[in-house]
Amino acid sequence: MAKFMDEDFLLSTKTAKWLYHDVAEKLPIIDYHCHINPQEIAVDRKFDSITQVWLGGDHYKWRAMRAAGITEDKITGSADDREKFRAFATTMPQLIGNPLYHWSHLELQRVFGITEPLTPGNADAIYDKANELLKDYSARKLMDKFQVKAICTTDDPIDGLHWHQRIADDPTMTAKVLPAFRPDKAVNIEKPGFAAYIKLLSEAVGRALNTAEDVAAALVERINYFHDRGCLCADHGLDYCMFAPPDRKTADEAFQLAMRGENPSKAQADAYKTLVTIACAKRYAELDWVMQIHFGCLRDNNKPQFALLGPDTGYDAVNSQSGVENLAPLLNAFTENGGLPKMILYSLNPMDNTAIATIMACFQGGGTAGKLQQGSAWWFNDNRPGMRAQLTDLAANSVLGRFVGMLTDSRSFLSYTRHEYFRRVLCELIGEWVESGQYPDDRGALTKLAENLCFHNTNEFFRFGVRMD
Numbered sequence: 001m002a003k004f005m006d007e008d009f010l011l012s013t014k015t016a017k018w019l020y021h022d023v024a025e026k027l028p029i030i031d032y033h034c035h036i037n038p039q040e041i042a043v044d045r046k047f048d049s050i051t052q053v054w055l056g057g058d059h060y061k062w063r064a065m066r067a068a069g070i071t072e073d074k075i076t077g078s079a080d081d082r083e084k085f086r087a088f089a090t091t092m093p094q095l096i097g098n099p100l101y102h103w104s105h106l107e108l109q110r111v112f113g114i115t116e117p118l119t120p121g122n123a124d125a126i127y128d129k130a131n132e133l134l135k136d137y138s139a140r141k142l143m144d145k146f147q148v149k150a151i152c153t154t155d156d157p158i159d160g161l162h163w164h165q166r167i168a169d170d171p172t173m174t175a176k177v178l179p180a181f182r183p184d185k186a187v188n189i190e191k192p193g194f195a196a197y198i199k200l201l202s203e204a205v206g207r208a209l210n211t212a213e214d215v216a217a218a219l220v221e222r223i224n225y226f227h228d229r230g231c232l233c234a235d236h237g238l239d240y241c242m243f244a245p246p247d248r249k250t251a252d253e254a255f256q257l258a259m260r261g262e263n264p265s266k267a268q269a270d271a272y273k274t275l276v277t278i279a280c281a282k283r284y285a286e287l288d289w290v291m292q293i294h295f296g297c298l299r300d301n302n303k304p305q306f307a308l309l310g311p312d313t314g315y316d317a318v319n320s321q322s323g324v325e326n327l328a329p330l331l332n333a334f335t336e337n338g339g340l341p342k343m344i345l346y347s348l349n350p351m352d353n354t355a356i357a358t359i360m361a362c363f364q365g366g367g368t369a370g371k372l373q374q375g376s377a378w379w380f381n382d383n384r385p386g387m388r389a390q391l392t393d394l395a396a397n398s399v400l401g402r403f404v405g406m407l408t409d410s411r412s413f414l415s416y417t418r419h420e421y422f423r424r425v426l427c428e429l430i431g432e433w434v435e436s437g438q439y440p441d442d443r444g445a446l447t448k449l450a451e452n453l454c455f456h457n458t459n460e461f462f463r464f465g466v467r468m469d
Contacts, residue, residue: 004117005105010384010424015441016431023450024423028147028468029416030458033180033235033292033407035312038153038163040413041177042170045139050130051081053142054107055088057411059314064100065091066314076309082127089123099383099421106417111137111145139413143175146416149466150176150459152233157183157222158204161229168230176466181226181234181289183219187276188238190269195259212251212272216279223283232462233290236277240323241295241347243330244270251275274333282339290462291341294378296322296348318380324352328359331372335363342368342461344404346375353390357397370402370461376422379409387425401449404458423454 002008011017039045047053055061065075065088073079074087095101108114112130116122137145155161159179167177185197202209205218223234244250244267254268264272284291298319300306305315324347334340340363345356353374360372374394377386394400406422408415427450433439434446451468459466 005102005109005115009102010421010428011431012428013431013435015434015446016428018443019430019446019450020424020427023447024427024454025420027423027451027454028149028466029419030149030455030462030464030466031151031408031416031419032233032290032404032458032462033154033409034151035154035409035411036151036413037411038155038167038177038179040139041143041173042163042166047134047137049081049085050112050127050134051085053134053412053414054104055084059312060100061088061091061104063314064095064098068094076313082124085127086120086123089118089126090120092118093120102421103415103417106420107414110417110420111142111414140173140175142413143416146419148175148416149468150178150462150464152178152180152462154182154235155179155226157181157186157219157226158200161226164229176464178233178464179226179229179231180292181223181231182237183222183234183276183280184237186215186219187236187273187280189254189258189264189272190266195261198259211248212255212275213248213279215255216276219276219280220283223280223287223289227287227289231289232464233292234280234284235292235294236280237297238273238293238295238323239297239299240319240321241293241326241330242270242273242323243326243333244274246275246278246333247271248275274330277330278333278337278339281334281341282337284341285334285339288463289341290344292344292346292375294346294348294375295319296324296346296352297379318348320349322347322349322352324349324355324359327356328362331359331363340371342371342373344373344375346378348379348381350377350381350386350389353393354397357394361398370399370404370457373402373404373461374398376403376406382409382418384421384425387422388429391426391429401452402457403453404461405453405455419454423450426450426453 008017011020062075068091070087070091074084092101112133114126114129118126161179164179167173186201198209201218205221209215209218250268250271254264254272257264281291296319298317300311300315301317302315345360347356356374363372377390394403406419408418434441455468
């Protein structure tokens with residue numbers, strides 16, 4: 001019987017153990033999509049307790065705690081940090097088969113040297129030990145501990161990027177911290193608050209925005225602003241992948257209705273969203289940015305709780321109507337407009353894996369290796385079976401050796417262990433293929449493959465220009 005989460009956790013073959021311990025484990029981290037607050041890096045935030053850095057903002061853990069019967073005061077409410085930690089500790093033993101169980105223990109092991117499983121019985125002792133050790137850490141020191149070389153945060157187009165500039169001007173900063181352009185509030189016309197946001201965007205560019213093309217032009221102006229401050233990528237979050245002919249008249253009808261607080265039809269909204277997205281994609285291509293599209297999420301389902309806590313608090317789910325079939329005409333529209341950028345495509349619905357891999361294959365070419373990428377297993381798929389399925393489907397239908405690998409999609413400075421989790425899953429899968437005779441036992445080729453999948457491909461694709469040493 002294997003020991004609980006020992007050095008060979010998830011590694012069952014000799015090849016997997018060698019590939020992970022001798023190659024993948026030693027590689028630094030590039031985290032190209034996260035939700036870290038750049039202010040916390042700029043000021044090098046210190047944390048008063050493990051609860052703040054471990055449970056604060058982590059809607060993965062919050063969902064599990066609710067399902068385990070924990071009351072909201074001990075999740076997002078007024079209970080003190082120790083009580084919230086105790087509440088999570090009562091949840092942990094019940095999480096067999098959940099990646100949270102593994103992520104959480106990897107975080108305890110790698111940062112605090114705590115190897116015993118967290119239980120209600122030892123919660124106070126672990127809380128006290130972790131808090132004592134946490135005094136030696138700050139946001140930057142945690143990044144250094146995990147050998148983080150570069151990250152991209154998630155930033156609104158109207159953001160002045162003050163904290164990013166402060167980080168860029170700091171000669172003591174060891175990692176590259178860049179913004180990522182996230183225009184969701186200007187694109188997703190059907191969402192509440194659209195009209196109010198357009199007014200803010202208008203103020204940011206200093207002119208009135210009266211048409212869909214005005215909005216597209218304003219976003220392009222803000223793309224240029226971000227580019228001048230080091231930005232290399234954008235991310236579009238869509239509930240579903242849309243496509244409608246980008247007819248100006250229809251798009252403007254949608255815009256005018258939304259600005260009056262009325263609801264455009266789906267056809268009108270999709271025409272607007274398609275028109276604006278095509279314009280953004282063209283500018284990304286001109287600047288050699290990477291465009292990410294996330295789709296397939298059913299958001300904010302519990303309306304009373306959403307009203308109390310706001311978005312990203314654990315009330316989202318998988319959308320069975322992801323619109324993956326619209327991906328093909330959307331990419332074609334980019335191409336016909338002369339603006340197909342490098343792209344990473346994610347669906348929250350795992351049923352879309354093969355569709356994404358086969359659709360993007362229709363648009364590869366032009367001499368750019370892996371110009372279109374399927375993103376790593378995202379959110380509810382960010383677990384061992386989900387990762388294995390995504391990697392296997394991608395390998396079967398594309399070129400796995402060009403894959404740009406893992407990201408945290410997290411708000412926590414402890415969650416870099418998700419890269420370790422991914423690397424263990426990756427090495428285990430490769431090891432199975434090698435030891436079953438499906439791939440040669442060539443250690444030189446395997447070393448290069450692992451280094452590319454865990455570091456070099458990402459560095460090259462995004463043009464981070466960071467060194468591995």
